Amino acid sequence: MLSIVIKMLFGERVKVLGLVFGVAFATLLVAQQAGLFVGLMTRSQNVIADAQDVDIWVMDPAVEYVDLIRPMRDTELFRVRGVPSVAWAVPLFKAATSVKTPDGRTKSALLLGVDDATLTGVSPRVLMGSIFDLRRPDAIAIDRVGYMQLWPGEPLRLGQTLDLNDRRAVIALITDAAPAFSAQVIIHTRYSQALAYVPTGRNQLSFILAKAVPGADAADVARAIASRTGLNAMTAQEFSSRTIRYYLKHTGIPISFATTILLGIVVGSAIVGLTFNMFVTDNLPQYAMLKVIGVSNARLIGLVLLQAAVVGLIGYAIGIGLAALFFEYACTPTSALRGFNLPWWIATGVAATITLLILLSTLTSLGRVLLAQPAMLFWTKR
Amino acid sequence: MSDALTTPRDAAIACRRLVKDLGRGKFRARVLHEVDVDVYAGEMTLLVGPSGCGKTTLISTIAGILKPESGSVQLFGTAIDKLSRRQLTRFRGNNVGLVLQQLNLFPALTAVENVAIPLLVLRHGAEMAYAGAASLLEGLGLAAKIHKYPAELSVGEQQRVAIARAIVHQPRLVICDEPTAALDAASGRLVMQLLRATTLSKDRAVLVVTHDHRIFPFADRIIHMDDGRIGTIDSNLNREAA
Numbered sequence: 058m059l060s061i062v063i064k065m066l067f068g069e070r071v072k073v074l075g076l077v078f079g080v081a082f083a084t085l086l087v088a089q090q091a092g093l094f095v096g097l098m099t100r101s102q103n104v105i106a107d108a109q110d111v112d113i114w115v116m117d118p119a120v121e122y123v124d125l126i127r128p129m130r131d132t133e134l135f136r137v138r139g140v141p142s143v144a145w146a147v148p149l150f151k152a153a154t155s156v157k158t159p160d161g162r163t164k165s166a167l168l169l170g171v172d173d174a175t176l177t178g179v180s181p182r183v184l185m186g187s188i189f190d191l192r193r194p195d196a197i198a199i200d201r202v203g204y205m206q207l208w209p210g211e212p213l214r215l216g217q218t219l220d221l222n223d224r225r226a227v228i229a230l231i232t233d234a235a236p237a238f239s240a241q242v243i244i245h246t247r248y249s250q251a252l253a254y255v256p257t258g259r260n261q262l263s264f265i266l267a268k269a270v271p272g273a274d275a276a277d278v279a280r281a282i283a284s285r286t287g288l289n290a291m292t293a294q295e296f297s298s299r300t301i302r303y304y305l306k307h308t309g310i311p312i313s314f315a316t317t318i319l320l321g322i323v324v325g326s327a328i329v330g331l332t333f334n335m336f337v338t339d340n341l342p343q344y345a346m347l348k349v350i351g352v353s354n355a356r357l358i359g360l361v362l363l364q365a366a367v368v369g370l371i372g373y374a375i376g377i378g379l380a381a382l383f384f385e386y387a388c389t390p391t392s393a394l395r396g397f398n399l400p401w402w403i404a405t406g407v408a409a410t411i412t413l414l415i416l417l418s419t420l421t422s423l424g425r426v427l428l429a430q431p432a433m434l435f436w437t438k439r
Numbered sequence: 440m441s442d443a444l445t446t447p448r449d450a451a452i453a454c455r456r457l458v459k460d461l462g463r464g465k466f467r468a469r470v471l472h473e474v475d476v477d478v479y480a481g482e483m484t485l486l487v488g489p490s491g492c493g494k495t496t497l498i499s500t501i502a503g504i505l506k507p508e509s510g511s512v513q514l515f516g517t518a519i520d521k522l523s524r525r526q527l528t529r530f531r532g533n534n535v536g537l538v539l540q541q542l543n544l545f546p547a548l549t550a551v552e553n554v555a556i557p558l559l560v561l562r563h564g565a566e567m568a569y570a571g572a573a574s575l576l577e578g579l580g581l582a583a584k585i586h587k588y589p590a591e592l593s594v595g596e597q598q599r600v601a602i603a604r605a606i607v608h609q610p611r612l613v614i615c616d617e618p619t620a621a622l623d624a625a626s627g628r629l630v631m632q633l634l635r636a637t638t639l640s641k642d643r644a645v646l647v648v649t650h651d652h653r654i655f656p657f658a659d660r661i662i663h664m665d666d667g668r669i670g671t672i673d674s675n676l677n678r679e680a681a
Contacts, residue, residue, distance in 0.1 A: 058559045061545075061552060068547020346543045349504065350604075351532015351560045353525055431504040434539050 059363060065343065066364045072339075073368060075332040080372020080411060081379070083325020087318050088380035088399060088407045094314040096388075096397030101304050102297040103235035103243075103396075104151065104169065107180045108266055112275040114296040115146070115265035115282055118289045122303035123296065124238070126151055128260035129288070136286045137265050142278045146267040147172035150251045156242055157220040158207050166203070166242040168221075170251025177266060179245045180234035186215050190229035191247060197221075198230035202395060203242030221254045236396040238304075322414060330418035333365065337422040341429045349431040361426050362419065369415040376411075377404055450477035450513070451612060451644035452501055457510035459496050470496045472667045473510065480515075480611070481641040483634070483657060486648045488664035494648045497664065498614050501646070502535050503527045515611055532560055536605030536638075540617035542597050544589040550576055550600045551585040557608040575603045579637065595626045599633060606638050613638045615647040619654055631657040 067073055099106070104123055105114065115137050117127035137146040150170030157163045171178035176188055184201055191198060197219070204213060219226040226246070234243040246254070252261055267290075269278040275292045282290035291299065305311050337344070347357060381399055388394040459471040470493045478484045486494050499505040501512055503519045512519050514534060519527055536557070544553050551572045558568035576585045579599045589597055598618065605613055615634065619627030631654045638645050647658070655661060663670040 058556075060565075061548060061556060061559060064552065065545060065547050068545075342541075342543055343545055346545075347556075347560070348528065349502075349531070349537055350557050351528055353528045355525075431499075431502075434541070434543055 058360070062360045062364055063367060065340070066367060069336055069339070072332055072336045076329055076336070076368040077372040077375065079325050079328030079332060080369050080415065081376035082328065083321045083414060084373050084376025084407055084411055085379045086321030086325070087410060088377055088403060089383055090314050090317045090321065091403045091407065092380065092384055092399045093397055094310070095400065095403060097238070097310060098301045098304060100236050100238045100396060102300040103237050104167075104178075105293055105297050105300070106235045108149070108178045108293070109181055110177060110268065111266040111293055112269045113143075113267040113279045113282065113290055113292060115267060115279075115286070115288050115290045116263075118287070120289060122300040123151075124300075126263045128257060129262040129265070130260050131262050133262060133286060133288060134265055137267055137282055137288070137290075140278070140282045140285050142270050142273040142281065144268040144270045145175075146265050147175055147177045148248050148262050149178050149264040149266050150248050150255075150261065151263040152251070152255045152257070153241070154222060154255050156207065156226070156244065159218060159220070162207055164203070164206050164242045165239075166221075166244050167237050168251055168255055169243070169245045170248040171245055172266075173247045173249050176247070179230075180232040180243075182233035184231045184233055185213055186230040188230060190215075191245070193227070193229055195225050195227045195250070196229035196246065197226045197250075198232050198234075198245040199228050200232050200234040200236075200243040202236065202240075202391060202393065203244070204228070204231055205391060206242060206393075222256075224254055226254070233390065240393050322410065325411075326414050326418050329368075329415060330421070333368075333419050334422050334425070337361070337425050341425065342434060344426050345429045345431045345434050348429065349434065354427055357426055358423055361423060365415050365419045369411060373408060373411050377407065451480040451515055452476070452478035452646065453511075453513040454497075454501065455511045455513075457497070457500060457512065458508045459493075459500055459505060460508055461496065470667050471500065471507070474667070474669055476662060476669050478644050478646050478662075479660075480644045481639070482659035483639055483645040483647065485655065485658040485661045486646060486664060487650070487655075487661055488670070490650070492664045493667040494664055495616060496667075498616060498646060498648055502537060502614055503531050532557065533608070534611050536608070536610035536613045538598075538601050538605045538613070538615040538618050538634075540620050542589075542601040544597060544600060544604075546589050549586045549588055550581060550592065550596075550603075553589070553600055554603045554607050557604060561608055572603070572607055575607050576600070579603055579633065594621060595629065598622070598626075598630050602630075602633060602637065611643050613643065613645045615645070617649055617651075618647060619649065619651045624653055627651060627653055 102123055117129050119127045134146060134148055152168045154166050154168045155163055156166045176191055179188055179198055190196055213231050215228055217228045237243055269275045279290040279292055344357060384397060384399045388397040454474055454476045457471050457474040460467055461470045462468050488494055500507050507520060522530055551569055554572035554576060555568040558571055573585050581599055584592060584596055619630055635657055661673040
């Protein structure tokens with residue numbers, strides 16, 4: 058019986074195409090926009106993500122998210138180190154600046170100064186060079202995409218020089234650093250070197266990165282740091298979440314993406330709902346005939362839902378496949394869209410959304426199927 | 440001549456004091472007025488009468504497709520007006536085969552798939568259902584057409600497929616609504632011969648609604664209806680068979 062209703066479905070090729078298009082369109086739009094949105098939110102806390110060995114972030118109490126810098130006194134570092142259960146604490150300098158190649162190509166950059174001794178905070182994904190080369194004079198690490206923006210078409214090469222606020226910087230390391238929110242060139246260097254590149258006022262320390270001793274709960278240690286120093290301290294996870302929340306609350310990004318996603322759902326629902334309604338209306342005599350032959354209402358609903366599920370599955374497969382192709386080919390590791398992807402949980406969420414969309418779209422049609430009276434077969438001739 | 444009514448248990452179809460209204464509000468009208476009628480197994484009964492006299496309403500009620508306002512319908516001893524909707528659907532699926540004027544074949548399905556549907560609905564295995572359907576179609580002279588779609592068949596061939604679909608699951612009652620209305624005289628005659636040959640047996644009743652005088656000779660009995668009431672009943676005819 059299942060194969061029969063599937064054949065009935067595909068007997069209406071144009072309508073099936075319309076249904077599949079509607080579902081595929083909604084799936085593609087929702088999955089692609091959700092993937093881009095999540096990627097953008099992930100980018101907003103790239104610095105936190107790259108500091109992989111860090112448990113606790115300490116900052117001025119006025120700091121709301123990772124891109125807002127209110128420098129602290131250098132002495133705060135020693136106060137944090139003095140808090141019990143803190144295994145170690147290192148400084149992090151963060152500033153926006155610009156870099157220029159010898160031939161004059163200029164790009165905005167995110168400059169990160171990491172602890173001179175431990176180099177904690179440098180992206181662990183090294184593509185070329187050794188992290189210890191950062192200890193050389195004027196040495197900097199640059200991310201691969203930033204390098205490609207500055208020297209388009211040229212192969213990656215160590216030893217290239219850059220002008221950073223009229224000071225010489227030598228590329229000693231090329232990393233695959235997590236992409237920044239605004240796609241800047243990402244430069245890591247020693248803390249002392251960074252201060253030389255970007256002179257600041259009396260207070261210079263952007264963040265303090267700390268590690269809890271083994272066995273201590275990072276959240277408890279963060280609370281202890283905050284209590285003892287009066288600074289703001291939180292786990293890396295909490296700081297990530299706070300940064301994302303800031304972008305959600307204070308920018309138009311979520312509204313923009315939500316509007317597009319909603320549009321995808323509404324347009325998809327409209328296409329699927331109207332086309333399925335047409336399909337059911339045109340096939341009412343067939344459904345009525347099935348009732349005459351002995352198919353119960355419950356079984357008929359099951360068969361209609363099967364037809365909806367089949368077009369839903371095909372449409373979803375096409376839509377999610379196209380979305381996956383977009384992320385695969387448009388968001389390569391060397392492109393400006395790197396880091397955007399389609400995680401499994403978005404694909405699952407989209408599947409749930411599309412299921413709901415199809416159920417809602419078929420609801421009115423199901424009512425028509427239920428109300429389809431076999432008696433109509435006797436009177437349609439007149 | 441007119442028959443006296445038998446007890447419901449003896450008749451394949453026994454309708455008693457059947458009342459049916461159609462329409463709503465001020466358009467509501469009584470279509471069946473306390474109809475008493477019996478149809479017997481082993482006979483082909485024709486239900487005839489002018490348009491609007493209630494023939495189609497009567498067979499719809501007999502098939503359990505319309506629910507009467509009052510009165511009773513018994514099919515082979517089962518009071519179908521007492522069955523729940525689910526029970527009625529199952530009962531109809533098992534016991535009633537319908538051939539409608541508009542054949543309502545499924546256009547996306549081949550002849551054999553169309554005919555197999557009642558068996559599939561009754562949850563016969565697919566292999567058995569298709570084998571049974573193919574065998575029946577072969578018996579109806581459609582061996583070469585079993586994998587053709589309705590649009591690829593002539594009207595007469597489509598009619599045979601519809602008849603096959605109505606009888607493939609061996610229902611005890613076959614109801615045909617204007618089976619020859621769209622056919623020329625020769626084709627209509629062929630269909631009626633086919634109906635008699637394939638559907639009629641001693642434990643199966645065949646009820647045909649028609650306007651078509653040309654097929655009256657095929658009947659064992661002819662029930663005349665007028666204005667929602669049973670008129671005369673002509674019995675023991677079947678002059679064609681004779």
